[in-house]
Amino acid sequence: xxxxxxxxxxxxxxRRIIDLQAEIDARKTEIEAIKxxxxxxxxxxxxxxxxxxxxxxxxxxxIDAKAFEAKYPAATHPTFYDVKPNLAKAxxxxxxxxxxxxxxxxxxxxxxx
Numbered sequence: 001x002x003x004x005x006x007x008x009x010x011x012x013x014x015r016r017i018i019d020l021q022a023e024i025d026a027r028k029t030e031i032e033a034i035k036x037x038x039x040x041x042x043x044x045x046x047x048x049x050x051x052x053x054x055x056x057x058x059x060x061x062x063i064d065a066k067a068f069e070a071k072y073p074a075a076t077h078p079t080f081y082d083v084k085p086n087l088a089k090a091x092x093x094x095x096x097x098x099x100x101x102x103x104x105x106x107x108x109x110x111x112x113x
Contacts, residue, residue, distance in 0.1 A: 035110040044108075059106035063087045067102045 001009075044058040068085040072094075080090045090099050 038110050039108045054110065057109040059108045061103050061105045063090075063099075064102050064104045071102060 038054065039056060042054075042056045044056050047054045047056070063085050065085055068080075068090070072080055072085075072090065074081045080086055080093070087099070087103075
């Protein structure tokens with residue numbers, strides 16, 4: 001193989017990598033669009049879809065520590081705190097309605113098996 005052949009092969013490989021990366025990006029975009037459609041159409045749960053099982057997940061929920069601290073400072077509500085806000089204790093004493101606006105939720109997800 002001559003030096004020219006090696007450079008030609010390298011250029012071909014580089015072009016193929018770029019083409020494959022573009023395909024991957026397009027597929028990822030398509031997958032995200034499909035997942036978004038599923039999330040918008042189906043509530044959280046597990047569904048049979050032919051020979052596949054589709055799980056629609058709500059996304060995990062956790063406390064927004066800054067918002068919680070601003071609304072319920074440790075100085076006036078020390079029982080709500082360990083090292084960070086204690087969600088279970090806050091829910092028990094304040095109720096879900098008081099705590100709900102202070103929670104964050106992760107991005108919803110879809111799993112197909």
